[in-house]
Amino acid sequence: MSRIRGGHNFYQIRFSDQKISASREMVDILLALGLNTIEIHRKSVNEGGFILYDSEIAKKKFEEPEFIDIPFRKIALDVGKNSVMANTVATGAALGLLDLGLEALKEILRETFSRKGEEVVQNNIACAEAGYKYALKNCPKCKAFGIREPEGKRLMIITGLQAIAMGAIMSGCKFYSAYPMSPSTGIMEYLASRAEEYHLVVEQAEDEIAAINMAIGASFAGVRAMTGTSGGGFALMVEGLSLIGMTETPLVIAEMQRPGPATGFPTRTEQGDLLFVLHAGHGEFPRVIFEPGTPKQAFYLTNRAFELAEKYQIPVFILSDQYLAESEWTFENLGSEKLIYNDYRLREEDLKGVEGYKRYKFSSTGISLLAVPGEAGKHLVVADSDEHDEEGHIVEDSETRIKMVQKRLLKKLPLIKKEIEAPFLYGDPSPKIVFVGHGSTYGVIKEVVDTIPKDKKAAMLHFSQIYPLSERDRFDYIGLLENADLTICIENNATGQFAKLIRAETGFEFSRQISKYDGRPFTIENLKEELHAYI
Amino acid sequence: MPTSEDYNGQVPAWCPGCGNFQILSAIKQALVELGIEPWEVLVVSGIGQSGKLPHYIKCHTFNGLHGRTLPVATAAKLANHSLHIIAVAGDGDCYGEGGNHFLHAIRRNPNISLFVHNNQIYGLTKGQASPTTAEGTFTTIQPYGVLQESMNPLAMAISQNCSFVARGFAGDQEHLKDLMKGAIKHRGFALLDILQPCVTFNKINTFKWYRDRVYRLGDDYNPSDRMKAFEKSLEWGDKIPNGIFYKCERKIFEERVPAIREKPLARQKFSLEEVKHEIEKFY
Numbered sequence: 028m029s030r031i032r033g034g035h036n037f038y039q040i041r042f043s044d045q046k047i048s049a050s051r052e053m054v055d056i057l058l059a060l061g062l063n064t065i066e067i068h069r070k071s072v073n074e075g076g077f078i079l080y081d082s083e084i085a086k087k088k089f090e091e092p093e094f095i096d097i098p099f100r101k102i103a104l105d106v107g108k109n110s111v112m113a114n115t116v117a118t119g120a121a122l123g124l125l126d127l128g129l130e131a132l133k134e135i136l137r138e139t140f141s142r143k144g145e146e147v148v149q150n151n152i153a154c155a156e157a158g159y160k161y162a163l164k165n166c167p168k169c170k171a172f173g174i175r176e177p178e179g180k181r182l183m184i185i186t187g188l189q190a191i192a193m194g195a196i197m198s199g200c201k202f203y204s205a206y207p208m209s210p211s212t213g214i215m216e217y218l219a220s221r222a223e224e225y226h227l228v229v230e231q232a233e234d235e236i237a238a239i240n241m242a243i244g245a246s247f248a249g250v251r252a253m254t255g256t257s258g259g260g261f262a263l264m265v266e267g268l269s270l271i272g273m274t275e276t277p278l279v280i281a282e283m284q285r286p287g288p289a290t291g292f293p294t295r296t297e298q299g300d301l302l303f304v305l306h307a308g309h310g311e312f313p314r315v316i317f318e319p320g321t322p323k324q325a326f327y328l329t330n331r332a333f334e335l336a337e338k339y340q341i342p343v344f345i346l347s348d349q350y351l352a353e354s355e356w357t358f359e360n361l362g363s364e365k366l367i368y369n370d371y372r373l374r375e376e377d378l379k380g381v382e383g384y385k386r387y388k389f390s391s392t393g394i395s396l397l398a399v400p401g402e403a404g405k406h407l408v409v410a411d412s413d414e415h416d417e418e419g420h421i422v423e424d425s426e427t428r429i430k431m432v433q434k435r436l437l438k439k440l441p442l443i444k445k446e447i448e449a450p451f452l453y454g455d456p457s458p459k460i461v462f463v464g465h466g467s468t469y470g471v472i473k474e475v476v477d478t479i480p481k482d483k484k485a486a487m488l489h490f491s492q493i494y495p496l497s498e499r500d501r502f503d504y505i506g507l508l509e510n511a512d513l514t515i516c517i518e519n520n521a522t523g524q525f526a527k528l529i530r531a532e533t534g535f536e537f538s539r540q541i542s543k544y545d546g547r548p549f550t551i552e553n554l555k556e557e558l559h560a561y562i
Numbered sequence: 563m564p565t566s567e568d569y570n571g572q573v574p575a576w577c578p579g580c581g582n583f584q585i586l587s588a589i590k591q592a593l594v595e596l597g598i599e600p601w602e603v604l605v606v607s608g609i610g611q612s613g614k615l616p617h618y619i620k621c622h623t624f625n626g627l628h629g630r631t632l633p634v635a636t637a638a639k640l641a642n643h644s645l646h647i648i649a650v651a652g653d654g655d656c657y658g659e660g661g662n663h664f665l666h667a668i669r670r671n672p673n674i675s676l677f678v679h680n681n682q683i684y685g686l687t688k689g690q691a692s693p694t695t696a697e698g699t700f701t702t703i704q705p706y707g708v709l710q711e712s713m714n715p716l717a718m719a720i721s722q723n724c725s726f727v728a729r730g731f732a733g734d735q736e737h738l739k740d741l742m743k744g745a746i747k748h749r750g751f752a753l754l755d756i757l758q759p760c761v762t763f764n765k766i767n768t769f770k771w772y773r774d775r776v777y778r779l780g781d782d783y784n785p786s787d788r789m790k791a792f793e794k795s796l797e798w799g800d801k802i803p804n805g806i807f808y809k810c811e812r813k814i815f816e817e818r819v820p821a822i823r824e825k826p827l828a829r830q831k832f833s834l835e836e837v838k839h840e841i842e843k844f845y
Contacts, residue, residue, distance in 0.1 A: 183844040193840055199832035201821075202641060204633075225837055226821040226830055228640050233666040237633040240626065244606070244637030247624050248645070249828030252637075270627050363838040370832070399828055400622035401645045405601045409616075409623040412609070420572050420617050421625075 035063050044174060048321070048470030050354075052552035058121050060099070060114060062087055077166075079120055084113065095124075095166050097158065106157045107150040115151045119158030124166060125174060129159055183358050187351035187467075188213035190322035190361075191281055194329030195253055196225055197366055200279070202252040204230040204241035209293045210349040211255045211283040235260040239267030239280070246276045247410055249372055249399035251333055255281035258300045259290065265307045268342055272312025274410040275340035275387070275395070275435055277371075279332045284348040286546045295546030296350035298466060298519040302527065304344055305494055311432070313439050315343040315447070316494040320469025322356050324491050330366050335446055337371045339439050340397060346493070348519065350548040351467035372397050375404040385417040386410060389430060393438030444495045449502035454479075454486030460513045460562065463537065465490040465525045468517055471549045475558065478551075483562065493525070496532050505533050513561060515539040519548065564599050566590050571618045581732035581758035581769075582611060585679060586618055588735050589648070592742035593621075603646040606635040608660065610652035610686050611760075612679035629659025632667040632676065636815070639672045642828040643816040646746065647674040654684050657693040657713050664715075667751055668724040672815040675745040675752045678715065681760035682767050689763035699766065715755050716795035720788060720808045725750035727791065727808040731776050732758045733769050737804065744806060750814050757802070772802070779805030786810065 041051055055076040059065045062085040065078060072078055072093060081099040082088045088096065097120050099113035107115070115136065122132060136151045185193075192214045195203070205215045219229045228245070232238035238254050246252040256264060261282050271278050282304055286297035304316060315335050319325035325347065332343040373396055378384060381396070384406035388395045395417075400408040409419030414431060416422045452458075454476045460483060464472045472487045479485040488504060490496075499505060508514050516526040516537040521544040526537050541557045543549055569590040576582045593603060605616035609628035616623040622645070626634050635649040656664055656678050667676070683701075684690040691701050691708045694715070698707040719727045726748040730738035738756065745752035757776070759769045783805065785791060791808035816822055 181845050183841070185844045189844070193844075196840060197834060197837055201827050201830065201832070202637065204637065221840070223820050225840075226827070228819055228821050228827060230637070230640070232633065233662050236630065237663055237666070240630040240633035241637035243626070244624065244634035245641040245827075247634070248604070248638035248641035250641045251832075252641075266627055267630070270630075274624075274626070361841055361844075363834060363841060366834060368832065368834055399642075400604055401602065401642050402828055403601075405599075407601060407620065407622055409625075411617075411623070411625040412627055413625065419623065421614065 035067060037064065037068065042174065047474065049474045050471070050548060050550050052550040056121060056124060058117055059085070060117060061085065065089070077124065079117065079124065079162075081113065081117075095162075097161055097165070099158070102157045102161065103154055107154040109150065112151055112154040115154040116158035119155035120162040123159035123162030126163060127174070127176065129155060180359060183361060184355050185322045185358065185361070186213065186353055186355050187319070187322050187325050187347055188283070188353065189217055190325040191329050191345055191347070192217035194326040195279070195333070196221060196227070197363060198330045198333035199251045199368055199370075200253050200333060201226070201250040202228045202242065202245035203254065204232050204238045204245070204252075205255050206232050206235045206238050206260055208235075208257045208260045210285055210352045211257050211260070211281060213352065214255045214281055235263035236267065239264040239278075240270070242278055243267060243270060243274070243276050246278055247274070247400070249402060251277070251337065253279040253281065255283065257283050257285050258287050258303065261300070261304070261307070266309075269308035269310055269312070270412050271342045272308060272310060272314075272435070273412050273414075276410065277336040277340050277397075278342050279329070279336050279345065280342055281345045281347070283352045284346065286544070292546040294349065296348045296467070296519065296548050297544065297546060298348055298524070299521070299544070301346065301465075301493070301520070301524040304346055305528065311436055313339065313341050313436055313443055314494070315341065315443060316346050317344065318346040318466035318491055318493050319351065320464075320466060320489055320491050322351070323358055323361055324469075325351070326361055327365065328491060334367050334369060335443070337397070338369070339394060339443055341439070341443070346466065348467050350519075372399050374399055374402045378403055378406055381406070384408075386419045387415060387417045387431070387434070389417060389434055391438070392442060393434045393436075395434075440495070444498055447492045447495055447497040449497045450488050450490045450504050452486055452488055452502075452504075452507070455481070455484040456486075457484070458486035458507070458511055459484040461486050461488050461508055461511045461515070462558075463488045463490070463508070463514060463516045463525075465493050465518070468519060468549055471551060471554050472517060474551050475554050478555065479562065485562075490525070494528070496529075505535050508535055513538055515541055515558070515561065517541045517549070517554070519543050563597055564594050566594050568600055569593060569619045569621070571616075571620045574618045575614065576611060577762050579761040580611070581681065581760065582615065582679060584732040584735045584738065585677070585756055585758060586615060588739040588742055589615070589677070590619055591739045592746060595739070596743055596746060598646055598746075603648065604638055605648045605650055606631050606638065607650040608652070608655040610655045610679075610684070611681075612650055612652040612655065615650050615679075629655055630663065631656065632660060632663040635674050636667060636670060636672045639674050639816060640819060640822065640827065642826045643673070643822060644826050648746070649674055649676045651676065651678050652685075652692075653678060653680040653682060653694045654692040657715055661693075665722065668719060668722045668753075670815045671725055671751045671812050673749055673751070675742070675748070675754065677742065677745070678753070678755045679758045680715070680755050681758040681764055682712075683760050683764040685760050685763055696766065714795060714798070715753070716807055717792060719753045720792045720795055723788070723810065723812070724753055724808070725810050725812045726752035726806070727795070728753065728806045729755045729757065729804050731772055731804050732756060733772055734776070734778075734804070737778060741806065748809070750812055757804070775800060775802040776804050777801060779803050779807070
């Protein structure tokens with residue numbers, strides 16, 4: 028929640044020595060730093076779980092067996108000489124409850140507080156240790172959780188936003204312009220923090236209209252560029268999107284959804300902009316929309332977005348939502364080996380032998396040579412938002428118009444479609460029950476499929492490359508759906524936008540739809556509950 | 563050295579007698595006299611009669627959206643600061659639709675020139691009031707006359723410490739050309755507002771109307787005095803001054819961006835090898 032100071036705020040951490048991929052409704056340990064937290068979240072504590080709290084801070088004593096009263100504040104005052112470190116004591120206590128060791132926390136405290144001086148670091152570490160010992164000593168029964176850190180495995184921890192931003196850097200993105208808007212701002216923050224190291228230009232624009240036009244200007248002038256925003260900001264960018272369509276300027280756009288309409292829930296999640304992003308922009312032009320299901324997919328799809336944007340000179344979207352964008356996930360590997368980088372921009376040496384360069388020269392693929400103005404010798408690069416001729420100059424005649432529509436739209440479309448990968452099938456290879464999801468519901472649907480008995484023949488069909496839909500010759504996913512007894516489209520929006528897209532593109536209608544539009548992500552429990560009626 | 567012929571583009575589709583013709587000639591002349599080759603200059607324009615201008619000269623061109631010239635021009639400069647960049651806009655384009663960008667371009671101070679064809683009317687949409695149309699002017703959709711005070715772009719620019727603020731008149735092409743050269747040579751964001759008669763839709767601010775009023779700022783005028791410049795920018799009526807109103811030295815935007823201190827962004831080759839260690843930071 029966008030609570031800068033004060034008010035109720037919470038963070039859920041789920042960890043396991045098995046692979047996990049979704050959030051749960053219920054928790055085993057509730058670490059409550061105030062009475063409010065206890066009142067709101069008490070109902071979410073599992074049987075056999077614990078509530079760690081400080082009866083002095085809560086100003087209330089709880090006698091039920093799940094409550095463990097730890098004097099966070101008193102320990103902080105005694106050990107750290109400052110009550111503000113109560114949260115460090117509490118964190119130490121939670122680790123003590125699990126007996127997971129303190130080394131990692133100490134390192135984080137050093138990193139976090141080193142700017143404030145050694146004394147603050149040492150006091151925090153002492154507080155963490157005191158909390159840890161207190162929990163170890165006073166609640167030995169808690170070892171029952173029995174979680175151990177997996178040995179020898181180095182895990183990375185990354186958010187969806189970081190994965191997108193890192194994917195951009197590693198795809199040669201050099202220019203990012205945006206206007207701050209939750210939950211997309213993290214991309215700009217990350218890139219700004221790396222601007223000096225990797226020679227990036229990151230510009231905070233005066234509004235989203237400027238943001239997209241700047242990115243277009245930079246791309247036109249010869250560098251890989253990107254912009255990012257959320258739904259409301261994207262609404263302002265829509266005219267610029269159409270400009271990309273007409274000028275055939277490559278651009279990657281990140282749209283991190285939050286619940287609308289209007290200001291909506293600024294810090295909550297929804298998949299409500301899918302059809303908006305699909306249809307945004309006046310006129311007809313090609314586009315690609317990716318909606319990653321994990322930070323790993325976000326990383327590789329961002330790379331793919333830059334490749335396709337430049338290869339076909341089109342806008343490519345990374346559509347995601349607050350849930351995936353801001354949640355932190357661990358991964359074992361995110362390698363750079365599979366990344367692609369092809370520079371489609373042409374400079375003087377690449378244009379040797381080209382007589383009378385024309386920016387929009389007709390070709391069998393619809394793709395024209397993309398020269399860099401000022402770096403292409405004496406060749407001139409002319410781009411126009413008006414309908415134009417091959418050189419880029421304004422025209423009015425219908426003959427050129429028809430040829431240009433064919434060039435930038437109709438000829439490119441089938442080629443772009445071939446680039447799109449098939450949806451991911453998980454579970455039974457010839458399923459009778461298929462749960463269909465797109466984007467950030469990947470993890471939760473996957474885990475729920477794992478809980479369904481094999482004889483039910485259930486599977487997940489997950490789309491992360493959602494537009495255009497992939498061709499069916501390699502994997503006939505519509506045939507698969509048609510052969511199933513029950514197909515359920517699961518979406519984090521009210522109207523089943525992806526189901527509409529599938530019906531519009533293929534004619535297939537799902538037998539059931541599950542919609543969640545309370546601004547919260549699906550959890551394993553609530554998705555199972557929703558599915559209970561059908562299985 | 564380039565010649566005027568090198569800059570000959572498409573045949574203009576402006577009304578005969580339009581003030582835009584003199585602006586077009588002045589730009590070509592200014593570029594030729596400065597020895598700038600067509601492939602060294604990028605003209606970014608918006609939409610309006612002014613937006614068509616780059617099609618009528620031969621150079622790199624980005625004819626974008628109405629009002630959005632400055633974000634495109636600023637970013638193009640950041641991407642390749644070896645290009646000479648001229649943003650061409652109209653009064654509706656720059657002071658209306660793109661007003662916000664105008665303010666922020668002044669703040670950023672990129673080394674680009676902005677030429678505003680200010681004909682005090684909307685030409686492309688056939689005669690509606692623009693932000694600079696005189697109060698009380700009757701148009702087809704302002705039947706009671708324009709109810710707002712007209713905008714004073716020069717005063718606004720000076721108030722925001724725009725590093726070069728000038729005004730020229732399409733009917734004084736020689737002077738206009740010199741002002742254009744001054745703007746292009748100036749290091750920083752240069753606003754050149756150009757009084758441009760619209761012979762079709764503006765029956766008030768005609769060539770004659772301007773000729774009776776305009777005068778050039780004299781040699782005794784000191785453009786470095788901001789307060790005097792502001793005062794001068796308010797002069798409008800029987801006498802209309804033209805020339806460089808205000809000039810100051812400010813750091814230019816491109817020089818303040820660390821990534822492009824060594825060379826233009828567009829010339830920096832990407833190598834995955836040089837960035838792939840970024841992944842390690844997340845372990």
